[in-house]
Structure formats: structure tokens, C-alpha cells
Amino acid sequence: MELTLLAVMPGLLIWLSILLLPWRPWSTRESLDSQSTILDRDLSDITVLIPARNEALTITETLSALKNQGDNLNVILVDDQSTDNTAKLAKSVNLEQLDIISGKELAEGWSGKLWALEQGRKNVKTPYLILLDADIVLENNLIPVVLEKVRNEQLQMLSLMAFLKMKTFWEKLLMPAFIFFFKLLYPFHLSNKPSSFIAAAAGGFIFIETKVLEELGGFNCIKNALIDDCSLAKQIKKNKHKTWTGMTHSAMSIRSYETLSSIWQMVARTAYTQLFYSPLLLLVCTLLMIAAFGIPILALLQSQSPVLTTGIIILGLQIICYRPTLRYYSMNPLYALLLPLIGVLYLVMTWSSAYRYYFAKGANWKGRYYN
Numbered sequence: 001m002e003l004t005l006l007a008v009m010p011g012l013l014i015w016l017s018i019l020l021l022p023w024r025p026w027s028t029r030e031s032l033d034s035q036s037t038i039l040d041r042d043l044s045d046i047t048v049l050i051p052a053r054n055e056a057l058t059i060t061e062t063l064s065a066l067k068n069q070g071d072n073l074n075v076i077l078v079d080d081q082s083t084d085n086t087a088k089l090a091k092s093v094n095l096e097q098l099d100i101i102s103g104k105e106l107a108e109g110w111s112g113k114l115w116a117l118e119q120g121r122k123n124v125k126t127p128y129l130i131l132l133d134a135d136i137v138l139e140n141n142l143i144p145v146v147l148e149k150v151r152n153e154q155l156q157m158l159s160l161m162a163f164l165k166m167k168t169f170w171e172k173l174l175m176p177a178f179i180f181f182f183k184l185l186y187p188f189h190l191s192n193k194p195s196s197f198i199a200a201a202a203g204g205f206i207f208i209e210t211k212v213l214e215e216l217g218g219f220n221c222i223k224n225a226l227i228d229d230c231s232l233a234k235q236i237k238k239n240k241h242k243t244w245t246g247m248t249h250s251a252m253s254i255r256s257y258e259t260l261s262s263i264w265q266m267v268a269r270t271a272y273t274q275l276f277y278s279p280l281l282l283l284v285c286t287l288l289m290i291a292a293f294g295i296p297i298l299a300l301l302q303s304q305s306p307v308l309t310t311g312i313i314i315l316g317l318q319i320i321c322y323r324p325t326l327r328y329y330s331m332n333p334l335y336a337l338l339l340p341l342i343g344v345l346y347l348v349m350t351w352s353s354a355y356r357y358y359f360a361k362g363a364n365w366k367g368r369y370y371n
Contacts, residue, residue, distance in 0.1 A: 008299045008310045010291040015317035018184065025187040026180070026321040028328040030246035032149065032160060034142040043143060044072035047126045047210075051116035053080035053103075055134035056089055058254050062132070063093040068140040076123055077134075078103050080116040086134075099123065110223045118219040124210055131206040136162050138205075139250040146207050149244075156212045156241035159229065160248040162204035166329060168258045173335065175257070177342045178267070179247070180325045185274065186230065192244050199237045203229030205251045212241055226273045247328065264349055271346075271353035282354055286347065293343030315340070 018026060048066060052059055059077075066075060075095055079087040080103040087100055101123065103116050110118070117131060128150075130143070150158055161182075164175045186200030206229065213219075216235050225231035233243050257263045275281040296318075299311025319336040326333055 004299075004302065004304065004307050005310065007295055008307055008314070011293075011296045011299075011314050012310055012317075014288065014292045015314055015321065018321050019317055021187075023187045023189040025184050025189070026324055027189070028247055028324045030188040030192065030244075031328075032145065032246045032248055032250075034139040034145050034250040036141070041070040041144060042072060043070035043147070044074070045126050046128045046130060046143065046147065047074040047076055047124045048130045048132050049117060049120045049124065050075070050077045050132050050134050051080055051113050051120070052077055052082065052086050052090070052134040053112060053116070054082045054084045055086050056082075056084040058135040059086055060089050060093055061137050061254060062134055063090055063095050063098070065137045065139075066095060067093075069138060069143040070141075073097065073143070074126055075099070076101060076120045078116040078120040080112060081105070111226060111228065114219045114223050114225065114228055118223070121213065121218050127210055129208050129210045129213065131203070131208065133162075133204045133253070135253050135255040136204045137252050137254055139252075142248075142250045145250075150207060153244065154242060155244050156209045157201070157233065157236050157243040158207040159201040159203070159233070159243075159245045160205040160251050161202040161246070163249050163252045163329070165253055165256055166331065167256070170260050170263055171257055172331060173338065174260075174263050174342060174345070176325050176329050176331055176335070177322075177339065177346070178263075180322060181346060183325075186245075188245050188247075191233070192246075194237070194240070194242055197237075199230055199234035199243070200245045201229035201233035201243070202245060204253060205248075206232070208232075208236075209241075212236060212239070215239060226270050264352065267346065267349040268353040268356060271350040272357050273353075275350075275354075277357060279354075282350070285350065289343055289347040289350075293340045293347070297340045297344075 050062070063075070066073060075098045077090050077098065078101045090098070090100055101120055103119055106112055106115055128147070146158055149155070161179060164179070166172050166175050186198060188200055190196040190198040191200035216239070221235050222228055222231040236243055257266060272282070275285060296311050296314040299307050300315065302308050302311070318339045322336045322339050323333060326335055
């Protein structure tokens with residue numbers, strides 16, 4: 001029994017640490033939403049830059065929402081060699097000041113999204129730039145709220161973690177946890193401190209000073225990065241600029257991940273990249289995840305009182321840490337009971353990502369492979 005109890009203790013220490021860390025990585029306090037109050041509606045200083053590759057299902061809704069942000073908003077859409085009618089649908093929205101650029105063939109050494117953004121960046125003439133994914137719909141007045149925060153706090157970059165679609169069972173089970181785990185890896189409170197080496201960002205919505213991006217040489221500084229958002233934040237913080245990242249209800253992803261396989265594909269695309277393609281870090285991650293999720297599950301099946309009690313305490317700590325995320329997204333709190341299972345699933349997805357890196361073509365996104 002002593003060995004079994006000893007095996008459970010690392011999980012207890014992990015969850016106690018997560019709960020008691022002063023920067024509270026489980027918290028949802030870093031948040032920003034749109035307001036009904038009319039702020040400065042003149043958005044002539046801002047260009048929204050949208051990379052789009054085969055986004056016929058989402059682009060109309062994304063562009064239509066920009067009509068309700070303010071006046072004189074500039075929009076550049078880079079049609080990244082789509083094989084569907086993305087560009088035609090974009091034109092049908094009749095958005096004022098919309099410039100559609102036909103993307104060139106992918107340059108060697110670039111990821112597709114960053115190559116599209118770099119082509120669009122060269123046409124930006126405003127002091128501010130918003131990098132917006134083609135599946136992100138903004139609530140009315142969000143951009144004026146962001147602009148006000150940037151100016152008041154003298155930020156050079158602000159990013160918002162979009163509200164992911166959570167309609168199907170698998171989305172409800174795994175999407176809140178996706179954000180929860182992301183915040184454990186990149187605590188927003190630390191990332192928002194200029195003195196911290198942590199650099200977090202959410203690529204769906206990034207507001208940035210154009211001159212700051214030009215200082216970096218455009219997107220060339222991160223041209224082959226698959227986790228481009230955090231890589232960009234790291235470069236900006238390295239240049240002693242202020243960044244801020246938070247959650248929001250007001251930038252919503254309308255991309256569906258209705259099945260386990262679709263979520264698996266999304267996670268496996270970059271999970272091993274998060275570990276810098278390091279077998280050692282993969283091993284460390286595996287041991288931590290087993291200690292945090294796997295062994296506590298087994299502890300709940302034990303008959304020995306001390307082991308069972310420790311397992312119950314660990315589950316209670318998991319629920320306490322995970323509840324704020326579920327509450328933020330108005331999810332059933334009972335999903336917190338499934339966090340051990342969710343953790344094991346994400347570990348298997350991470351191993352799947354490593355397998356693809358070593359034995360398959362690498363990460364696949366929109367018909368392109370990256371390794």
C-alpha cells in the first residue's frame with residue numbers, strides 16, 4: 001500500500017501547485033468583451049488582415065460582422081490559392097474598403113498562413129493592424145473596445161482567445177479543456193508582465209502596431225513557425241514591447257469540430273511542436289500527465305482507504321481548478337468530473353502528433369504538410 005500511496009502523491013503535488021500558484025493559471029480574470037456603449041467609431045487607423053484558404057463556409061459571416069465595428073475600417077483579404085469560391089463570396093458581402101489580394105504560390109521555408117499574412121502586410125498603410133482568422137466572427141463594437149484598451153495601457157500587441165464552438169458532445173468535452181491546458185502552458189497573467197519570459201497569444205485575433213511588426217522585418221522572423229501566435233508574441237516581447245492576452249466572449253470561432261477525429265487532427269497538428277520536437281520533453285510531458293491524470297484514475301479504483309482518499313482529493317482539486325473555465329463558457333459543471341479522461345485523451349493526441357512527425361509526412365493543414 002505504501003508504494004501505491006507514494007505513486008499517487010506526485011499527482012496531489014501537481015494539482016496543489018496549480019491551485020496555489022500566485023499567478024493563478026486556472027483563472028479567467030484576463031478577459032475583454034465588447035460594450036454596448038458607443039466608443040470612438042472612427043477606425044480609419046486600423047486594417048484588418050485576413051488570410052483565407054478555402055474558407056467558403058465561414059468567410060461571409062466573418063466579413064459581415066466587420067460592418068458593425070465602426071466607420072472607415074480597412075480590410076485586406078488574402079485569398080491563399082483557394083480552390084473554392086472564397087474570393088467570390090467575400091466580394092458578395094459588399095464590405096466598404098475591402099481589398100482582395102490573390103496569394104502567390106507558397107514560398108519555400110514559409111508556413112501557409114504566415115506567407116499569406118506577409119503578402120497582405122506589404123499593402124497595409126495604417127498604424128494599427130488586426131490579424132483575424134477567416135472563421136472568427138466579432139461582436140458589435142469589439143474593435144473600438146480593443147483600440148481603447150491598447151491606447152490607455154500603451155500596448156503594442158493585444159490578442160484574444162476566441163470563444164470556440166461548443167455545440168456537439170466532443171466539442172463540449174474537449175474544447176474548454178483545450179483552453180484550460182493552453183493557459184496552464186502559457187499563463188496569461190505571466191505573459192502580460194513585460195518582465196516575464198512567458199509569451200502567449202491567440203492567433204484568431206491579434207491587434208498589433210504596424211511599426212512594431214515592421215521592426216521585426218514582418219513575418220519573416222517567424223516564417224516557418226506552426227505555433228505562429230506565441231512565436232510572434234515572443235519576438236515582440238524580446239524587443240521590449242508590451243503585450244496583453246485574454247479570453248473573450250466577443251470573438252467567436254464558427255469553425256465546427258463535430259467529431260473526435262476532427263479535434264484530434266487539430267491538436268495533433270501542433271502538439272509535438274509545443275514540445276520543440278524533443279523526445280526528452282515528450283517523456284517528461286508523458287510522466288507529468290500520467291501522474292496528474294492516469295494514476296489518480298487508478299487510485300479511485302483502489303480499496304485501500306489512504307489511496308482512495310488521496311484519489312478523491314486529487315479529483316476535487318481538478319474540479320476546483322477546472323470549474324472557472326467551465327463557468328466562463330456556461331458549460332455543465334459535471335464535465336469537470338471527466339477531466340482525468342480528457343487529460344488522458346490529450347496525452348494520446350500528443351503521442352499521435354509525435355508519431356506523425358517521425359513516421360508520416362508531418363503536420364497537415366489545408367492540403368499542405370509541414371515538418
